Amino acid sequence: MKKIGVIGGDGTGPEVVREAIKVLHAVEKKFGYTFEFTELPYNGERYLKTGKTLSDEELQGLKQFDAILLGAIGHPDITPGIVEKGILLKIRFGLDQYINLRPVKLYPNVKTPLANKTAEDIDYVVVRENSGGLYTGVGGVSLKGTNHEVAEQSMVYTYHQVYRCLKFAFEYAKNRHKTTPWKGLSSEEVKNGYKAKLTLCGKSNVLTYVYDLWNRVFAELGALYPEVKTDYVHVDAMCIYMLECPEKFDVIVTENMFGDIITDLAAVTQGGLGVSPGANINPEGVSMFEPIGGTAPAFTGKNQINPLAAIGSAALMLAHLGYTDAAKAVDDAIAKTILNMTSMAAAQMGMSTIEVGDKVASLV
Numbered sequence: 013m014k015k016i017g018v019i020g021g022d023g024t025g026p027e028v029v030r031e032a033i034k035v036l037h038a039v040e041k042k043f044g045y046t047f048e049f050t051e052l053p054y055n056g057e058r059y060l061k062t063g064k065t066l067s068d069e070e071l072q073g074l075k076q077f078d079a080i081l082l083g084a085i086g087h088p089d090i091t092p093g094i095v096e097k098g099i100l101l102k103i104r105f106g107l108d109q110y111i112n113l114r115p116v117k118l119y120p121n122v123k124t125p126l127a128n129k130t131a132e133d134i135d136y137v138v139v140r141e142n143s144g145g146l147y148t149g150v151g152g153v154s155l156k157g158t159n160h161e162v163a164e165q166s167m168v169y170t171y172h173q174v175y176r177c178l179k180f181a182f183e184y185a186k187n188r189h190k191t192t193p194w195k196g197l198s199s200e201e202v203k204n205g206y207k208a209k210l211t212l213c214g215k216s217n218v219l220t221y222v223y224d225l226w227n228r229v230f231a232e233l234g235a236l237y238p239e240v241k242t243d244y245v246h247v248d249a250m251c252i253y254m255l256e257c258p259e260k261f262d263v264i265v266t267e268n269m270f271g272d273i274i275t276d277l278a279a280v281t282q283g284g285l286g287v288s289p290g291a292n293i294n295p296e297g298v299s300m301f302e303p304i305g306g307t308a309p310a311f312t313g314k315n316q317i318n319p320l321a322a323i324g325s326a327a328l329m330l331a332h333l334g335y336t337d338a339a340k341a342v343d344d345a346i347a348k349t350i351l352n353m354t355s356m357a358a359a360q361m362g363m364s365t366i367e368v369g370d371k372v373a374s375l376v
Contacts, residue, residue, distance in 0.1 A: 014078040014079065015047075015048045015077045015078050016036075016047050016050070016077060017052055017077040018049050018051050019052045019054050019081070019085075020055070020083045021055045021084045021085045021086075021307065022086055022087045023308055024084065024308045024309075025083020025085070027083075027315070027319070028084075028317060029082070029083040031319035031365060031366070031368065031369030031372075032325065032369075033081070035323050035326060035372050035373045036330075037373070038372075038373035038374070039335075039341070042338070043338045054099050055099070056090050065099050066099045071103065074107060075297070077298055079329050079333060080298060080299070080300040081302075081322075082300055083303075084303070084305065084307040087307070087309075104142060104292050105148075107298050107300070109292035109298075109299060110293075111139060111141070111177065111180050111292070111295070112140035112141075112142040112271060112275075112291070112292055113139060113290065113293055113328065114271075114291075114304065115137050115324075116136050116137065116278040116281070117131075117134065117135050117282060118131045118133070118281070119131060119282075119346070119347050119350045120350070120351065121350050122350060123283060126255060132259070133259040134258045137184065137262075137264070138263075138266070138275050138278060139177070139180060139266075140268060140270075141174070141177040141267045141268050142271075143268075144170070144174075146165055147268050148168065151166050152164060167267075169222055169226070175229050175233070178230055178265060181210055182210060182233050182237045184263060185210040185263040186240055193206065196260060205239055208239065208240045208262055209240065209243060210234075210242055210243070210264075211242075211243040211245055211262075211264045211265070212226065212227070212264075212265055213244075213247050213264055213265070214247060214266065214270070215246055215247050215248075215270070216244070216246070222267070230244075247270045247273075247274065250264070251277060254277055255281065275290075283356040284356045285321060286305065286320060286357060287318065287320045288321050288324075289322070289323075290321075290328075291325065291332065293332065299329075299332055301325040301328050302325055304321065308358060314359070316358050316361075317365050318358055318361055319365050320372075326342065342372070345371075345376045349372045
């Protein structure tokens with residue numbers, strides 16, 4: 013039995029998490045796995061009533077769970093950043109969820125804005141470093157409010173942070189193609205023993221100190237994974253290639269801020285935030301699984317929001333827990349459900365939120 017902490021959060025978060033749990037109940041019946049779900053009240057509504065975000069004691073309490081399933085955090089009546097930092101980022105940093113994992117997969121019958129690209133062309137994964145860089149808030153402000161004001165925020169990385177992220181990425185790429193080599197490899201590359209490809213995304217021509225570290229560790233680890241072909245792309249070129257030739261990517265690894273930016277771009281190419289799952293992973297601790305979209309307050313309570321990203325996040329959770337058979341069943345059910353939908357956008361799906369959840373659960 014796995015203990016799952018459930019943070020519905022704000023806006024449409026509770027609605028999409030409800031459908032994800034519905035699908036997980038179907039998994040229980042199909043495969044015999046057992047889950048214990050515990051609802052946790054960490055959201056904007058609680059902050060408005062009590063002034064509390066997430067206490068240190070509550071953060072420690074999350075360590076009792078095998079995984080956390082999250083809907084969305086953010087409230088229109090609260091200054092942006094308060095609950096996002098006080099809950100979401102506090103969990104990520106406090107539980108050392110140092111990997112953000114984002115599959116980028118275009119399902120059949122989903123429209124992409126990329127001309128002449130199909131599901132065969134868009135199927136890769138972004139591994140984003142989730143614990144360092146600009147988002148840690150190293151820096152400050154001096155002489156604020158004057159003409160001489162100075163604002164500083166530093167991109168700081170340790171060898172340890174870079175090494176463990178790249179190690180995870182190499183292992184993930186290696187295990188993604190255990191039986192059949194990645195389809196993007198040439199016959200000559202396959203003949204030479206390559207089974208996967210890992211691309212480091214950075215900006216080594218400008219961020220010379222930080223990416224000197226990333227590149228050296230990338231080369232160091234690459235020598236230990238002869239089956240993984242390595243590649244490097246500047247982040248600005250990456251934004252071009254993700255639109256022009258997404259088929260050139262298998263697994264991409266990058267630092268925190270670049271990862272935040274390119275995964276939103278990637279989401280658009282796969283049909284939008286409504287079908288984009290994500291995971292915040294601590295391989296040695298408690299991981300959290302969430303759709304990458306926001307709270308969508310305009311659709312709250314209307315039964316019109318797309319729950320597939322949340323359901324896909326539950327599938328990532330299943331895979332992380334070792335239930336790969338169930339994860340595949342959920343992913344297959346998502347693909348079949350999409351064939352009956354007219355759009356991935358809220359209120360345009362041709363089905364309600366509940367109907368989408370019901371359909372996926374029945375197909376599992």
